[in-house]
Amino acid sequence: MKTDSRLKRVLEKGHFAVTAECGPPKGADPKVIKSKGKILKGFVDSVNVTDNQTGVVRLSSLAACVLLKKEGLDPVLQMTTRDRNRIALQSDILGASALGIRNVLCLSGDHQSFGNQPQAKGVFDVDSVQLVQLVRQMRDNGVILGGDKLSEPPRLFIGAVANPFADPFAYRAIRLGKKVAAGAEFIQTQCIYNLTRFNEWMDKVRDLGLDEKVYILGGITPLKSARMAEFMSKQVAGMDVPDEIINRMKSVPAREQRQEGIKIAIETIQALKEARGVHGVHIMAIEWEEAVPQLIEAAKLFPRPQV
Amino acid sequence: MITAERKPLSEIKEMIAPYKKILVAGCGSCVAECASGGEKEVGLLASALRMDAKMEGRKIEVNEITLDRQCVYEFIDQLTGLVGQFDVILSLGCGAGVQALADVFAGVIILPALNTAFIGQTKEAGLWIENCRACGDCKLGYFAAVCPITRCAKGLFNGPCGGSKDGKCETDPDAPCAWQLIIERLDKAGRLDLLQNVYPPADWSKQQGKGPRKIHREDQSI
């Protein structure tokens, strides 16, 4: 049976996949999602919708996914384990499938202390690896945690994340192996600015044979300015922006920095296209969705394949 | 040990405002070890409360006592015969101590002077760290004696998350990443194989699933 997940079809056909990210608004207005969807439509295979990213309250990921689906896009539902216990998570997985969502990305989520609700109780009833495993069991075995049978299993393409730039570095590929063992089918990575380290990580991933068991999509975030590069380097946990990238951004006048950021992103995409075991890119243009079509055309990833 | 910290004096004052005869009751066990509810702290608080009342021209009587343990009946019993002389008992015990007093002396007003914090270790003089959440299902054997529930900010059984940098946790640059510690210690012990396991979700019913827990031992009963 042909899957409804465009992302899965693209990857299974051996195409270099392109996903993008769409952050829901801090309000109830559906127009924001629709307009972001319109910008991305046709240029990407699927669109991730973040789940209260950085612990900031936003329109729900599931609702935004449904809005994007109505616009004709293939949404990837991001689910963090920070805000929901296993009852709510499993319930939302069933709900998402019933609403026609066909991709889910399982992650633990940014700690609540970073967001605008620092007094919230972090749930973390299950972790990201356990979430991958439970979605997989729901889909393939038709059971929830504890073994109760589902009347109808959810139909979801299951993803997880990896950060090649966090510590301890030697363990990062092994942890990816755990996510694969738990049932992850595609992986989206943290934004890549340090290609040397990314390649070192990919070497370990290939040594473990993981690139043949899971589709890996490299993370790309075009830089808007030298200041953003510095901020990400110093202030954002788990981000590795080498000095050469910061200096390169600084070397051009402020009004040309956005273009330089796009250039760096294009070069990174080219490098990823040539890396064995990398199956696509995930573009997280933070509040800069309009840059995505330009970037995709310039990186010769347009038009997207018909699958 | 159970650790605790004294509440701000303003909060304590507000609680005891309606009362004239106050007994400040300390506990010589855990909260004495963490210097929040032992004999010295009882003396300090009582002294401060008396001076405060004097400065504001209020007449109160504040007396002091420290029990060896506030959570065990045999020690609580030392207060029998005393409690009737007071309007209120201001307890410098942990939450268990406060509730035990209230349980034994029904009808007596017992107020907490401490904020009970956590189960922890005296890491060094003046430094206490949390390292147990009393989950009721100890898994330390798999994690090189570093509790991921307590010491990982996200309580991950399959960590570390992407926020581990230079051995520190993203939520607090002073806090070690529990998973970095687990990996280092497992490596030293030659047990890195334990990291390959996908650990299932915790059974929280052993912690809080059915309300307050109890341990009943027939062999220990009279």
Next chain:
Amino acid sequence: MDQKSAGLNITIFFCQQLDANQDANRRVLERELGSRIKFFPLPCSGRIEPLHLLRALETGADRVYLIICPEGACRYREGNLRARKRLAFAQGLIEEIGLEPQRLELIQTTQGDQLTIDQRAHDLLARKAAFGPNPAKLQGSRGQANNARTLEPMNPGTPDVYQGVHYDYSGKKTFI
């Protein structure tokens, strides 16, 4: 007006390493001023407890001084450093009840000064009286018992044996 003429009550905690003859040297002042001056020699200033400082204020002192040895000169290495922290803690506590933290003051002596404890006390008494009487001290003349008391357990029904209950590491309750 200086503190002596103002009639303030002074309490002085001090490291007895500072003056080998402190016992004799403070007698004259003690006779002259009676309960208005109190000396508390400490084997090391690190032995001071915040509770001592609070009790001094509560029982009538208007100013409390803690005299410690020069930096790096503590016979027990860190005693004077600890004294500083303890005093700061007590200052925080009296500040919470609205009493001036400066009523508790740390005096660090300097290397090579050979002053005796009575000379130091004279210097302190000669200081300007920055504060009036301590509004927090309890009724009655200095030195008298106040209404503070530590209660002894009054329950005759409790068997004495419970005073010595001991838990060994196996969790067994034994009596010692």
